[in-house]
Protein backbone atom coordinates (compact mmCIF):
# COMPACT_ATOMS: atom_id res chain seq x y z
CA UNK A 1 0.00 0.00 0.00
CA UNK A 2 1.10 3.55 -0.61
CA UNK A 3 2.25 5.38 2.50
CA UNK A 4 -0.09 8.05 3.75
CA UNK A 5 1.23 11.40 5.00
CA UNK A 6 4.19 10.90 7.34
CA UNK A 7 3.08 10.78 10.97
CA UNK A 8 4.45 13.65 12.99
CA UNK A 9 6.38 12.73 16.10
CA UNK A 10 4.52 13.40 19.31
CA UNK A 11 6.19 15.23 22.16
CA UNK A 12 4.75 15.97 25.55
CA UNK A 13 5.79 19.13 27.40
CA UNK A 14 4.97 19.30 31.10
CA UNK A 15 4.77 23.09 31.54
CA UNK A 16 4.48 26.41 29.72
CA UNK A 17 8.06 27.29 28.68
CA UNK A 18 9.99 30.57 28.78
CA UNK A 19 9.18 32.61 25.62
CA UNK A 20 12.25 31.79 23.54
CA UNK A 21 11.96 28.04 24.00
CA UNK A 22 8.22 28.18 23.42
CA UNK A 23 8.80 30.06 20.14
CA UNK A 24 11.35 27.52 18.93
CA UNK A 25 9.04 24.66 19.81
CA UNK A 26 6.12 26.21 17.95
CA UNK A 27 8.22 26.39 14.76
CA UNK A 28 9.00 22.68 14.84
CA UNK A 29 7.02 20.15 12.85
CA UNK A 30 6.37 18.05 15.94
CA UNK A 31 2.93 17.21 17.25
CA UNK A 32 3.32 19.16 20.50
CA UNK A 33 1.02 18.40 23.39
CA UNK A 34 1.58 20.53 26.43
CA UNK A 35 0.43 21.09 29.99
CA UNK A 36 -0.25 24.74 29.20
CA UNK A 37 0.08 26.11 32.71
CA UNK A 38 2.55 27.63 35.16
CA UNK A 39 1.57 25.00 37.74
CA UNK A 40 3.00 21.54 38.23
CA UNK A 41 1.25 18.90 36.16
CA UNK A 42 -0.67 16.39 38.30
CA UNK A 43 0.73 12.87 37.99
CA UNK A 44 -2.43 11.46 36.39
CA UNK A 45 -2.33 14.15 33.67
CA UNK A 46 1.33 13.35 33.03
CA UNK A 47 0.54 9.64 32.73
CA UNK A 48 -2.24 10.42 30.24
CA UNK A 49 -0.33 13.04 28.31
CA UNK A 50 2.83 11.02 27.77
CA UNK A 51 1.03 8.02 26.29
CA UNK A 52 2.49 7.20 22.89
CA UNK A 53 4.98 10.10 23.00
CA UNK A 54 8.29 9.98 21.15
CA UNK A 55 9.77 12.73 23.30
CA UNK A 56 9.25 14.32 26.69
CA UNK A 57 10.28 17.79 27.83
CA UNK A 58 10.03 17.96 31.61
CA UNK A 59 11.05 20.03 34.62
CA UNK A 60 12.80 19.22 37.87
CA UNK A 61 9.38 19.21 39.55
CA UNK A 62 8.27 16.17 37.52
CA UNK A 63 9.29 12.78 38.88
CA UNK A 64 9.97 10.60 35.87
CA UNK A 65 9.81 7.13 37.36
CA UNK A 66 9.04 3.64 36.06
CA UNK A 67 5.30 4.33 36.02
CA UNK A 68 5.78 7.33 33.74
CA UNK A 69 8.13 5.63 31.26
CA UNK A 70 5.82 2.61 31.22
CA UNK A 71 2.85 4.90 30.50
CA UNK A 72 4.78 6.44 27.60
CA UNK A 73 5.19 3.08 25.89
CA UNK A 74 7.91 1.83 23.57
CA UNK A 75 8.08 4.90 21.29
CA UNK A 76 9.69 7.16 23.88
CA UNK A 77 13.21 7.95 22.65
CA UNK A 78 14.20 11.24 24.26
CA UNK A 79 13.77 12.96 27.61
CA UNK A 80 14.89 16.55 27.80
CA UNK A 81 14.86 18.25 31.19
CA UNK A 82 14.86 22.00 31.76
CA UNK A 83 17.43 21.68 34.53
CA UNK A 84 21.06 20.91 35.24
CA UNK A 85 20.10 18.39 37.91
CA UNK A 86 18.58 15.07 36.89
CA UNK A 87 17.90 13.47 40.26
CA UNK A 88 14.17 13.50 39.38
CA UNK A 89 14.75 10.98 36.58
CA UNK A 90 14.87 7.21 37.24
CA UNK A 91 18.04 6.81 35.20
CA UNK A 92 18.24 3.01 35.51
CA UNK A 93 14.75 2.58 34.00
CA UNK A 94 15.50 5.15 31.34
CA UNK A 95 18.83 3.58 30.39
CA UNK A 96 17.32 0.11 30.21
CA UNK A 97 14.88 1.32 27.56
CA UNK A 98 17.62 3.03 25.52
CA UNK A 99 16.06 6.47 26.04
CA UNK A 100 18.43 9.42 25.56
CA UNK A 101 18.56 12.20 28.14
CA UNK A 102 19.44 15.85 27.65
CA UNK A 103 20.01 18.44 30.37
CA UNK A 104 21.48 21.93 30.73
CA UNK A 105 25.22 21.34 31.14
CA UNK A 106 26.96 24.70 31.61
CA UNK A 107 24.07 27.06 30.86
CA UNK A 108 23.08 28.06 34.36
CA UNK A 109 26.56 27.91 35.92
CA UNK A 110 27.19 31.65 36.14
CA UNK A 111 23.77 32.69 37.39
CA UNK A 112 23.60 29.92 39.96
CA UNK A 113 27.09 30.74 41.27
CA UNK A 114 26.01 34.39 41.43
CA UNK A 115 22.94 33.45 43.48
CA UNK A 116 25.05 31.35 45.86
CA UNK A 117 27.27 34.39 46.50
CA UNK A 118 24.17 36.57 46.93
CA UNK A 119 22.75 34.14 49.47
CA UNK A 120 26.05 33.86 51.32
CA UNK A 121 26.45 37.64 51.68
CA UNK A 122 22.78 38.04 52.58
CA UNK A 123 23.04 35.38 55.26
CA UNK A 124 26.43 36.20 56.78
CA UNK A 125 25.62 39.91 57.02
CA UNK A 126 22.09 39.21 58.30
CA UNK A 127 20.40 41.35 55.64
CA UNK A 128 16.78 40.05 55.93
CA UNK A 129 16.89 40.44 59.73
CA UNK A 130 18.28 43.96 59.42
CA UNK A 131 15.58 44.97 56.92
CA UNK A 132 12.95 43.59 59.26
CA UNK A 133 14.32 45.68 62.14
CA UNK A 134 13.96 48.83 60.05
CA UNK A 135 10.33 48.01 59.30
CA UNK A 136 9.31 46.94 62.81
CA UNK A 137 10.86 49.84 64.70
CA UNK A 138 13.71 47.75 66.13
CA UNK A 139 16.19 50.37 64.82
CA UNK A 140 16.63 52.57 67.91
CA UNK A 141 20.18 53.85 67.43
CA UNK A 142 23.52 52.91 65.88
CA UNK A 143 24.89 50.35 68.26
CA UNK A 144 28.38 48.81 68.27
CA UNK A 145 27.46 45.12 68.33
CA UNK A 146 23.94 45.22 66.93
CA UNK A 147 23.31 42.95 63.91
CA UNK A 148 26.97 42.00 63.61
CA UNK A 149 27.65 39.15 61.23
CA UNK A 150 30.72 37.57 59.70
CA UNK A 151 32.87 38.88 56.82
CA UNK A 152 34.76 37.07 54.09
CA UNK A 153 38.17 38.76 54.44
CA UNK A 154 40.85 36.32 55.59
CA UNK A 155 38.31 33.55 55.86
CA UNK A 156 38.35 29.90 54.86
CA UNK A 157 35.67 28.89 52.38
CA UNK A 158 34.73 25.25 51.85
CA UNK A 159 32.95 24.26 48.67
CA UNK A 160 31.28 20.88 48.90
CA UNK A 161 31.15 19.62 45.34
CA UNK A 162 33.54 21.73 43.33
CA UNK A 163 32.05 21.12 39.90
CA UNK A 164 31.25 23.83 37.38
CA UNK A 165 29.00 25.79 39.75
CA UNK A 166 31.25 25.25 42.78
CA UNK A 167 34.22 26.55 40.85
CA UNK A 168 32.16 29.55 39.72
CA UNK A 169 31.31 30.26 43.36
CA UNK A 170 34.96 30.07 44.49
CA UNK A 171 36.14 32.30 41.64
CA UNK A 172 33.54 34.91 42.51
CA UNK A 173 34.42 34.81 46.21
CA UNK A 174 38.19 35.14 45.74
CA UNK A 175 38.12 38.95 45.26
CA UNK A 176 36.42 39.28 48.66
CA UNK A 177 39.78 38.42 50.24
CA UNK A 178 39.18 34.78 51.08
CA UNK A 179 42.43 33.35 52.44
CA UNK A 180 41.93 29.66 51.84
CA UNK A 181 39.66 27.48 49.72
CA UNK A 182 38.88 23.88 50.63
CA UNK A 183 36.85 21.58 48.43
CA UNK A 184 35.45 18.11 47.84
CA UNK A 185 34.37 16.70 44.48
CA UNK A 186 35.81 16.50 41.00
CA UNK A 187 36.77 19.87 39.53
CA UNK A 188 36.06 20.52 35.84
CA UNK A 189 39.39 22.34 35.39
CA UNK A 190 42.55 21.68 37.38
CA UNK A 191 44.26 24.87 36.23
CA UNK A 192 41.50 26.97 37.84
CA UNK A 193 41.82 24.97 41.05
CA UNK A 194 45.58 25.69 41.08
CA UNK A 195 44.93 29.40 40.52
CA UNK A 196 42.67 29.40 43.58
CA UNK A 197 45.21 27.30 45.51
CA UNK A 198 42.19 25.27 46.56
CA UNK A 199 42.88 22.19 48.67
CA UNK A 200 41.09 18.87 48.17
CA UNK A 201 40.01 17.66 51.62
CA UNK A 202 37.67 15.15 53.23
CA UNK A 203 34.07 16.17 53.97
CA UNK A 204 34.91 16.09 57.71
CA UNK A 205 37.90 18.41 57.37
CA UNK A 206 35.90 20.77 55.18
CA UNK A 207 33.23 21.00 57.90
CA UNK A 208 35.80 21.51 60.66
CA UNK A 209 37.99 24.15 59.06
CA UNK A 210 35.62 26.30 56.99
CA UNK A 211 34.16 29.61 58.09
CA UNK A 212 31.69 29.37 55.22
CA UNK A 213 30.46 26.08 53.79
CA UNK A 214 28.77 26.19 50.38
CA UNK A 215 27.09 23.05 49.07
CA UNK A 216 26.98 22.69 45.29
CA UNK A 217 27.15 18.95 44.69
CA UNK A 218 24.54 16.93 42.78
CA UNK A 219 22.02 14.88 44.73
CA UNK A 220 23.04 11.21 44.50
CA UNK A 221 22.71 8.25 46.88
CA UNK A 222 26.17 9.22 48.21
CA UNK A 223 25.31 12.86 48.92
CA UNK A 224 21.77 12.37 50.30
CA UNK A 225 21.75 13.40 53.98
CA UNK A 226 25.49 14.18 53.92
CA UNK A 227 25.01 17.38 55.90
CA UNK A 228 23.71 15.82 59.09
CA UNK A 229 24.18 16.06 62.85
CA UNK A 230 27.77 14.85 62.68
CA UNK A 231 28.58 17.33 59.92
CA UNK A 232 27.07 20.31 61.76
CA UNK A 233 28.74 19.30 65.03
CA UNK A 234 32.08 19.45 63.29
CA UNK A 235 31.44 22.99 62.01
CA UNK A 236 32.66 26.08 63.87
CA UNK A 237 30.11 27.88 66.03
CA UNK A 238 30.78 31.00 63.97
CA UNK A 239 30.38 29.26 60.62
CA UNK A 240 27.71 29.91 58.00
CA UNK A 241 26.17 27.13 55.90
CA UNK A 242 24.78 27.66 52.38
CA UNK A 243 22.97 25.13 50.19
CA UNK A 244 22.15 25.86 46.54
CA UNK A 245 22.21 22.26 45.28
CA UNK A 246 19.29 20.05 46.30
CA UNK A 247 17.34 19.97 49.57
CA UNK A 248 17.85 16.28 50.44
CA UNK A 249 21.64 16.73 50.70
CA UNK A 250 20.79 18.29 54.07
CA UNK A 251 19.10 16.63 57.03
CA UNK A 252 16.81 19.56 57.85
CA UNK A 253 16.02 18.44 61.39
CA UNK A 254 19.71 18.28 62.19
CA UNK A 255 20.18 21.69 60.61
CA UNK A 256 17.33 23.11 62.68
CA UNK A 257 18.95 21.77 65.87
CA UNK A 258 22.34 23.16 64.86
CA UNK A 259 20.82 26.61 64.28
CA UNK A 260 18.68 26.65 67.44
CA UNK A 261 21.46 25.49 69.74
CA UNK A 262 24.06 27.84 68.28
CA UNK A 263 26.12 24.94 66.94
CA UNK A 264 26.53 27.02 63.79
CA UNK A 265 25.91 30.75 63.24
CA UNK A 266 23.50 30.81 60.32
CA UNK A 267 22.24 29.04 57.21
CA UNK A 268 21.06 30.15 53.79
CA UNK A 269 19.07 27.71 51.67
CA UNK A 270 17.90 28.09 48.09
CA UNK A 271 16.65 24.50 48.13
CA UNK A 272 14.61 22.61 50.71
CA UNK A 273 12.76 19.36 51.36
CA UNK A 274 10.01 19.48 50.32
CA UNK A 275 9.67 22.33 47.85
CA UNK A 276 7.86 24.53 48.58
CA UNK A 277 8.77 24.30 52.26
CA UNK A 278 5.51 24.45 54.30
CA UNK A 279 4.93 27.93 55.68
CA UNK A 280 4.69 26.52 59.22
CA UNK A 281 8.06 24.75 59.00
CA UNK A 282 10.24 25.33 62.11
CA UNK A 283 13.16 26.58 59.99
CA UNK A 284 11.01 29.56 58.98
CA UNK A 285 10.77 30.67 62.61
CA UNK A 286 14.53 31.23 62.86
CA UNK A 287 16.15 34.60 62.36
CA UNK A 288 19.46 32.94 61.48
CA UNK A 289 18.00 31.00 58.58
CA UNK A 290 17.46 32.62 55.19
CA UNK A 291 15.34 30.64 52.76
CA UNK A 292 14.83 31.38 49.06
CA UNK A 293 12.41 29.54 46.74
CA UNK A 294 14.89 27.70 44.46
CA UNK A 295 15.81 30.70 42.31
CA UNK A 296 19.44 29.76 41.51
CA UNK A 297 19.04 30.09 37.75
CA UNK A 298 16.17 32.61 37.77
CA UNK A 299 17.31 35.32 35.39
CA UNK A 300 15.45 36.16 32.18
CA UNK A 301 18.56 35.39 30.13
CA UNK A 302 19.37 32.06 31.75
CA UNK A 303 15.84 30.71 31.77
CA UNK A 304 15.27 31.66 28.12
CA UNK A 305 18.60 30.11 27.11
CA UNK A 306 17.78 27.00 29.14
CA UNK A 307 14.43 26.62 27.38
CA UNK A 308 16.08 26.93 23.96
CA UNK A 309 18.62 24.26 24.89
CA UNK A 310 15.87 22.01 26.25
CA UNK A 311 13.94 22.27 22.96
CA UNK A 312 17.13 21.74 20.93
CA UNK A 313 17.98 18.66 22.98
CA UNK A 314 14.53 17.32 22.15
CA UNK A 315 14.74 18.14 18.42
CA UNK A 316 18.26 16.77 17.96
CA UNK A 317 17.57 13.69 20.03
CA UNK A 318 14.45 12.87 18.02
CA UNK A 319 16.32 13.43 14.76
CA UNK A 320 18.90 10.89 15.92
CA UNK A 321 21.58 13.58 16.11
CA UNK A 322 23.91 14.48 18.96
CA UNK A 323 22.08 16.42 21.67
CA UNK A 324 23.96 19.61 22.65
CA UNK A 325 23.26 18.84 26.31
CA UNK A 326 23.24 15.06 26.12
CA UNK A 327 24.32 13.22 29.26
CA UNK A 328 26.17 9.90 29.50
CA UNK A 329 23.96 7.28 31.13
Ligand code: DGY
Pocket residue numbers: 060082083084085086104108245296297298
Ligand atom coordinates in the same frame (compact mmCIF):
# COMPACT_ATOMS: atom_id res chain seq x y z
C1 DGY B 1 18.73 23.02 37.94
O1 DGY B 1 18.83 23.46 36.77
O2 DGY B 1 18.89 21.83 38.21
C2 DGY B 1 18.42 24.00 39.03
O3 DGY B 1 18.21 23.42 40.24
C3 DGY B 1 17.31 24.90 38.63
O4 DGY B 1 17.88 25.86 37.81
